[in-house]
Amino acid sequence: MDTKHRILDEALTLFSEKGYANVFVADIAERVGIKAPSLYKHYKSKQAIFNAIVEEMNRRFSEEAGALRIDGTNAAADAEIYKHISEDELIALGNNLFLYFLHDDYTKRFRKMLTIEQFHDKKLADVYTKKYVDDPLSYQGMLLGLMVTAGVLQTEDVNIMTLHFYAPIYMLLTICDREPEREAEALKTMEAHIRQFNRIYARDEELIQSK
Amino acid sequence: MDTKHRILDEALTLFSEKGYANVFVADIAERVGIKAPSLYKHYKSKQAIFNAIVEEMNRRFSEEAGALRIDGTNAAADAEIYKHISEDELIALGNNLFLYFLHDDYTKRFRKMLTIEQFHDKKLADVYTKKYVDDPLSYQGMLLGLMVTAGVLQTEDVNIMTLHFYAPIYMLLTICDREPEREAEALKTMEAHIRQFNRIYARDEELIQSK
DNA sequence: GTCTATAAGAAGATAGAC
DNA sequence: GTCTATCTTCTTATAGAC
Numbered sequence: 001m002d003t004k005h006r007i008l009d010e011a012l013t014l015f016s017e018k019g020y021a022n023v024f025v026a027d028i029a030e031r032v033g034i035k036a037p038s039l040y041k042h043y044k045s046k047q048a049i050f051n052a053i054v055e056e057m058n059r060r061f062s063e064e065a066g067a068l069r070i071d072g073t074n075a076a077a078d079a080e081i082y083k084h085i086s087e088d089e090l091i092a093l094g095n096n097l098f099l100y101f102l103h104d105d106y107t108k109r110f111r112k113m114l115t116i117e118q119f120h121d122k123k124l125a126d127v128y129t130k131k132y133v134d135d136p137l138s139y140q141g142m143l144l145g146l147m148v149t150a151g152v153l154q155t156e157d158v159n160i161m162t163l164h165f166y167a168p169i170y171m172l173l174t175i176c177d178r179e180p181e182r183e184a185e186a187l188k189t190m191e192a193h194i195r196q197f198n199r200i201y202a203r204d205e206e207l208i209q210s211k
Numbered sequence: 212m213d214t215k216h217r218i219l220d221e222a223l224t225l226f227s228e229k230g231y232a233n234v235f236v237a238d239i240a241e242r243v244g245i246k247a248p249s250l251y252k253h254y255k256s257k258q259a260i261f262n263a264i265v266e267e268m269n270r271r272f273s274e275e276a277g278a279l280r281i282d283g284t285n286a287a288a289d290a291e292i293y294k295h296i297s298e299d300e301l302i303a304l305g306n307n308l309f310l311y312f313l314h315d316d317y318t319k320r321f322r323k324m325l326t327i328e329q330f331h332d333k334k335l336a337d338v339y340t341k342k343y344v345d346d347p348l349s350y351q352g353m354l355l356g357l358m359v360t361a362g363v364l365q366t367e368d369v370n371i372m373t374l375h376f377y378a379p380i381y382m383l384l385t386i387c388d389r390e391p392e393r394e395a396e397a398l399k400t401m402e403a404h405i406r407q408f409n410r411i412y413a414r415d416e417e418l419i420q421s422k
Numbered sequence: 423g424t425c426t427a428t429a430a431g432a433a434g435a436t437a438g439a440c
Numbered sequence: 441g442t443c444t445a446t447c448t449t450c451t452t453a454t455a456g457a458c
Contacts, residue, residue, distance in 0.1 A: 003441085017330060021232035024433060038442045040435065116327055118389050119228060125389045133386060160407045163400070167378040174385075175344060178329050178336045189374070196371045200411050214423080235451060249424045251453065 004042045006032050008056060011049045016112035020050060020120075054127070057110050061131065082143050083150035087198045093143070094169060094194040095187075097136070101173050102183070112177055132170065140166050154203045161201055168193045215253045217243050219267060222260045227323040231261060231331075265338070268321050272342065293354050294361035298409045304354070305405040306398075308347070309380050313387055313394070323388055343381065351377050365414045372412055379404045 001009065010031040014023040025046050029036040043049045081089070101107060114128045141162035147153040148161075155161040172186040172193075212220065221242040225234040236257050237247040254260045292300070312318060325339045352373040358364040359372075366372040383397040383404075
């Protein structure tokens with residue numbers, strides 16, 4: 001990795017731990033192995049480093065979508081899978097979503113940085129909500145909607161069902177960001193959550209037969 | 212309100228909007244209507260102001276519990292209420308919880324400040340998780356447990372049921388903190404969430420009769 | 423308790439040699 | 441591209457008058 005990218009990487013690590021204001025240009029430079037003034041040959045200011053991180057994240061976000069999928073390839077393939085999903089596969093879906101958000105290094109650092117900086121700039125607030133609320137709800141809602149259409153799940157309101165699926169995952173994620181030592185506990189809760197979600201929303205076979 | 216408390220109040224407002232590091236002692240003093248050096252007659256440092264806010268919050272937290280209750284008096288009275296709760300009353304419970312967290316001025320500013328500062332200090336992380344995760348889950352879990360015992364609701368796992376009740380409320384709250392313009396939408400989602408929660412977990416009367 | 427003046431130090435950024 | 445030296449500005453905090 002060249003110096004220009006190493007600066008972004010080390011800056012992101014520091015910003016995600018201490019917040020923008022508590023990180024000094026000299027700190028970033030030290031981790032890269034250069035002196036602060038050298039850093040200004042790569043970026044014209046501290047703010048420019050921050051902006052470059054956000055821009056790089058925007059580039060990565062398009063690749064990221066794949067990681068939310070059960071087979072990691074494309075949504076069309078997913079659609080087929082979700083029409084015949086089992087409880088264990090639903091748990092795998094939740095776990096994949098959760099573990100990706102939790103452990104993907106770049107994603108995790110960026111999310112923590114946004115958590116700290118979200119009130120500082122309306123644009124950052126919008127990015128946070130889109131990335132960690134609206135986009136996951138939209139994508140998961142599409143998948144759960146497929147399962148409803150296929151008769152695997154049943155509900156009167158897919159959007160609320162999706163909220164019931166994702167909100168606990170989101171909350172457990174924020175707990176783990178804050179207190180990594182609770183990760184094992186969170187994973188158990190995750191699995192119990194999805195098992196109960198499946199029991200609640202699974203199509204009642206007797207109901208189908210009685211029609 | 213005396214100067215000493217006004218300093219805490221204005222500091223909390225600024226900390227919750229910009230974060231500790233981006234607020235200068237002179238900013239706080241200006242809002243109070245004094246000059247920065249005068250402020251040092253009341254608190255020995257900027258950090259001392261922050262610490263005093265956290266201490267004051269600890270005092271207020273004991274009073275706060277009441278606001279999470281349906282009748283605002285005590286848990287014993289709540290227990291009786293929850294044994295015979297209707298869907299509308301369950302919605303009222305969710306709404307009260309949500310609106311209290313959302314609109315109580317001190318609570319809101321403190322929560323936003325903790326959101327920004329949570330990764331800066333392990334103690335603050337613990338306060339956040341206790342106050343906005345563990346305590347609500349514990350209290351709501353107790354109430355929902357009463358409803359299960361009374362036969363109003365049914366579930367195999369009260370803790371997961373409580374997670375299904377509270378996690379969406381928590382997520383909607385963080386959305387509103389970040390984007391206040393989505394408050395009306397969040398309130399509608401809140402109500403739809405609780406109606407669906409009630410439908411899902413309400414005791415099936417036919418099941419009771421068949422036993 | 424509030425003020426003005428100011429010390430002390432930190433941090434972002436630039437100049438110019440190599 | 442990296443360095444040392446330095447500038448400039450900002451920010452916390454203190455000194456001491458009123």
